[in-house]
Amino acid sequence: MRARHALLLAALMIGLAVVAVSWAQSPPPVREITRIAGDVYRFRNANHYSIFAVTPAGVIATDPINADAARWLRAEITRQFNQPVRYLVYSHDHADHIGGGEVFADTAVVVAHDQAKAVIIGERRPTAVPQVTFSDRMTIELGGTVMELAYVGRNHSNNSIVMRFPRERLLFAVDFIPVNSYAFRSFPDAYMPDWIDSLRVVEAMDFDVLAPGHGPLGTKANVVMFREYLQDLRAEVTRHAREGKSVDEIKQLVTLPKYAAWGPKDWFPLNIEGMYRLVQANRLGN
Numbered sequence: 457m458r459a460r461h462a463l464l465l466a467a468l469m470i471g472l473a474v475v476a477v478s479w480a481q482s483p484p485p486v487r488e489i490t491r492i493a494g495d496v497y498r499f500r501n502a503n504h505y506s507i508f509a510v511t512p513a514g515v516i517a518t519d520p521i522n523a524d525a526a527r528w529l530r531a532e533i534t535r536q537f538n539q540p541v542r543y544l545v546y547s548h549d550h551a552d553h554i555g556g557g558e559v560f561a562d563t564a565v566v567v568a569h570d571q572a573k574a575v576i577i578g579e580r581r582p583t584a585v586p587q588v589t590f591s592d593r594m595t596i597e598l599g600g601t602v603m604e605l606a607y608v609g610r611n612h613s614n615n616s617i618v619m620r621f622p623r624e625r626l627l628f629a630v631d632f633i634p635v636n637s638y639a640f641r642s643f644p645d646a647y648m649p650d651w652i653d654s655l656r657v658v659e660a661m662d663f664d665v666l667a668p669g670h671g672p673l674g675t676k677a678n679v680v681m682f683r684e685y686l687q688d689l690r691a692e693v694t695r696h697a698r699e700g701k702s703v704d705e706i707k708q709l710v711t712l713p714k715y716a717a718w719g720p721k722d723w724f725p726l727n728i729e730g731m732y733r734l735v736q737a738n739r740l741g742n
């Protein structure tokens with residue numbers, strides 16, 4: 457029995473060693489910091505992005521992404537700018553953007569929308585709970601830099617906010633204004649037609665550069681085009697649903713060639729599926 461135990465133990469240790477080696481060999485996510493405008497920078501962690509502003513009185517940071525990313529960002533901000541993070545602002549409650557907020561909690565005031573705080577607590581998001589919340593608008597001023605926070609209505613969540621830097625003419629908006637991209641999969645946690653209304657609110661704001669939470673930087677033209685996409689998609693799906701077509705038939709019928717250059721290609725049929733679900737939820741058929 458003892459020999460058998462020793463054999464089992466050896467097998468277990470070899471197994472653990474294999475796991476450790478394969479873990480160590482998985483490539484680290486691409487992380488980088490690039491300057492956008494003035495003293496506002498973009499932080500990349502693989503496919504996720506946030507922004508931060510450096511001022512003589514400290515740093516205003518936004519989505520920490522996750523705990524590992526946040527630790528890297530904190531170390532880089534200290535190394536490159538030698539300033540503490542004084543504010544940490546969450547774009548919305550989704551864990552893939554705001555995980556790891558606790559990394560900054562010793563120096564920063566954590567800010568989010570009222571409803572984001574409720575969801576962060578309710579869904580036990582792995583991050584610091586916001587200390588300061590707002591319902592409509594809020595302004596943060598630090599070391600001469602102004603960041604205006606605004607709630608623009610429900611869209612990709614019920615608590616997405618935009619962050620505008622008036623001096624830098626820059627707007628940070630996450631997940632509800634993709635730049636030359638379809639919406640994420642089948643519209644999880646989405647509100648329609650509120651989303652379209654919220655894009656009109658953003659279109660009325662004063663900015664030149666749009667910094668999204670994924671993909672390349674954009675401009676206000678990207679906001680307009682994405683709003684038109686949602687309207688076109690909704691109109692087409694509604695028309696076919698009213699004709700009694702099934703979701704599978706509608707996926708064959710809706711093409712929207714105006715947006716054919718967008719990706720990822722496999723998200724378009726999922727967008728149709730999600731829009732069908734949202735349309736049917738607020739429609740009384742015959």
Ligand SMILES: [Zn+2]
Pocket residue numbers: 548550553612630631
């Ligand atoms: Zn999201």
